[in-house]
Amino acid sequence: MNVTCVVGARPNFVKIAPIMAELAKRGTDRRLVHTGQHYDFEMSASFFADLDLPKPDADLGIGSGTHAVQTGTAMMGLEKEFQQNTPDVVVVVGDVNSTLAAALAAVKLHIKVAHVEAGYRSGDFSMPEEVNRLVVDQISQLLFAPTPDAVENLAKEGVAGEHVVFVGNVMAETLLRNLHKVKARANYAELGLTAGEYALATIHRAENTDDECRLRAICEGFHYSSVPIVWPLHPRAKKKLEEFKLIDDLATRVKLTEPMAYLDLLNVMANARLVLTDSGGVQEESCMLGVPCLTLRDNTERRLTVDIGANRLVPIDRREIIAAVERIKNGKYPAWRAPEKWDIEVSSRIVDALSLLTARA
Ligand code: UD1
Numbered sequence: 071m072n073v074t075c076v077v078g079a080r081p082n083f084v085k086i087a088p089i090m091a092e093l094a095k096r097g098t099d100r101r102l103v104h105t106g107q108h109y110d111f112e113m114s115a116s117f118f119a120d121l122d123l124p125k126p127d128a129d130l131g132i133g134s135g136t137h138a139v140q141t142g143t144a145m146m147g148l149e150k151e152f153q154q155n156t157p158d159v160v161v162v163v164g165d166v167n168s169t170l171a172a173a174l175a176a177v178k179l180h181i182k183v184a185h186v187e188a189g190y191r192s193g194d195f196s197m198p199e200e201v202n203r204l205v206v207d208q209i210s211q212l213l214f215a216p217t218p219d220a221v222e223n224l225a226k227e228g229v230a231g232e233h234v235v236f237v238g239n240v241m242a243e244t245l246l247r248n249l250h251k252v253k254a255r256a257n258y259a260e261l262g263l264t265a266g267e268y269a270l271a272t273i274h275r276a277e278n279t280d281d282e283c284r285l286r287a288i289c290e291g292f293h294y295s296s297v298p299i300v301w302p303l304h305p306r307a308k309k310k311l312e313e314f315k316l317i318d319d320l321a322t323r324v325k326l327t328e329p330m331a332y333l334d335l336l337n338v339m340a341n342a343r344l345v346l347t348d349s350g351g352v353q354e355e356s357c358m359l360g361v362p363c364l365t366l367r368d369n370t371e372r373r374l375t376v377d378i379g380a381n382r383l384v385p386i387d388r389r390e391i392i393a394a395v396e397r398i399k400n401g402k403y404p405a406w407r408a409p410e411k412w413d414i415e416v417s418s419r420i421v422d423a424l425s426l427l428t429a430r431a
Contacts, residue, residue: 071428072099074157077126078107078144078168081241081351083117084332085163085186088243088417090123096421103151105144105168106131110305116331120251121244137167137198144171152179158428159184162206163240165199165350173206184424186240188213189220189229190350190371196277199350203371212427214420216240217374217409233427237419238411241351245358246414248333255337261300261325263341269297269395270339271324271346274304278348278366282314284386288366289316291391293323297343297399300325302335344398346391353381358412362403364394379404 073093077086086102093100104126108114118125130147132140148171152160160176162169163186173183188207192200207213207229215221216239224234245252258265271292278284289311292299301324303311311317320326330338336355339345345356345363353372356363357380364384365376375381382403384394397403411419 071425072156072158073161073424074101074103074152074155074159075161075163076103076105076148076168076172077163078105078132078171079164079166080108080113080117081349082163082166082168083114083121083123084244084351085240086161087121087123088240088247088414089161089163089186089420092417092421098421101127101155101157103127103148103172104129105147105171106133107140107144107166107168109133110329112329112331113305120248120332132168140167141171141174144168145175148172148175149179152176152181157181159212159424161186161424162210163187165190165203165206167198167202170202170206173209177209182212182427183210184212184214184420184427185210186214186237186420187216188234189215189217189222189224191220191223192369192371194369198276200371212423214240214423216412219373219377235419235423236411237423238413238416239354239409240416240420241354242358242408242412243414243416245336245355248336251333252336252340255333257330257334257337258300258341261327261338263298263300263325263338265341266343267298268342269295269299269344269346270335270342271299271301272304272335272349272352273301273347273366274307275348275367276306278386279307279310285310285314286316287386287388288391289320290388291395292346293320294388294392295395296392297395298325299323299346300327300338302327302330302338304329344395346395354412357381357406358408360406362398364391364398366391374409378406378409380406
């Protein structure tokens with residue numbers, strides 16, 4: 071079996087790491103291709119170092135751009151890459167533009183596509199990630215679902231059968247495999263924070279950052295929160311906070327930092343009282359770490375984290391944000407257990423199914 075794994079953006083690196091390691095363990099012929107969607111050191115290279123990922127065999131250097139430019143440029147580079155190296159199967163992870171580009175480029179060359187994190191649905195078509203998820207799941211030959219509700223979502227869209235496999239959450243595996251390193255750090259203390267007495271915020275999604283009203287409401291909610299907040303700024307969030315002239319006022323109350331490397335962020339998350347986020351992966355990581363999460367969105371594709379009580383959706387409204395933080399500060403949240411198959415065997419289940427797929431072909 072000859073497998074090409076494609077990554078492009080920060081959350082992809084976290085998801086591909088255990089799969090690359092499992093392929094290596096089994097001596098499988100593998101290639102790692104980076105589209106270059108994320109290119110800053112903190113957004114990309116630091117993750118390769120933290121996660122022991124090999125240097126990519128190819129880096130297409132596509133960089134930023136509109137959705138069409140980013141997806142189209144990645145497709146052109148990936149088409150060449152797949153033609154030259156003719157993989158049996160292309161593994162794509164998550165829901166970013168690079169995921170969509172890789173799946174489209176591969177399927178049009180009649181190369182099998184395996185989608186890791188298949189079946190998540192927010193029901194919100196205004197999110198670019200939702201469009202990417204829908205398309206990728208329709209054109210993939212092998213669908214690896216992280217949760218039972220993801221399997222149900224696929225079935226509702228007519229995607230069912232033995233090519234849909236409930237493998238669990240690969241992001242959880244990466245976290246569990248790195249937990250000893252996370253615990254050995256003290257990044258939160260280096261930032262002057264006290265364990266259990268602060269909130270970690272990560273807000274970067276276009277629907278929150280690019281809408282001035284929503285971003286202002288979030289900033290006001292953070293400003294008046296009774297719990298100190300640390301917010302590592304994604305480049306998009308920083309740009310918009312500056313453009314809307316919100317950053318100076320915010321910085322008087324909220325500790326704003328550069329984007330954090332993977333292990334640093336997890337250390338700050340593990341020691342936080344709560345998490346405020348609009349990211350997908352952070353909803354899952356906080357769930358694994360036992361830290362309550364408030365998701366500042368109208369919907370989530372990570373429904374299971376809400377169902378088990380680890381996560382709550384909070385409307386983008388200053389008073390709602392302040393009240394939700396207060397409730398957690400006062401201990402008003404349930405205890406929960408890690409979901410089924412969010413363990414260290416996820417990559418092993420994935421590679422087992424990949425081997426079956428290629429053996430059948
Ligand atoms: C992408 C994903 C999103 C994911 C996020 C994780 C899509 C549609 N979205 O969003 O699902 O949660 O990654 O971070 O693929 N930039 C830099 N340096 C970088 C990368 C980006 O400065 O290394 C800036 C650029 O100005 C760019 C902007 O950030 O225009 C947004 O980057 P882009 O890759 O388009 O999307 P993200 O917001 O990062």
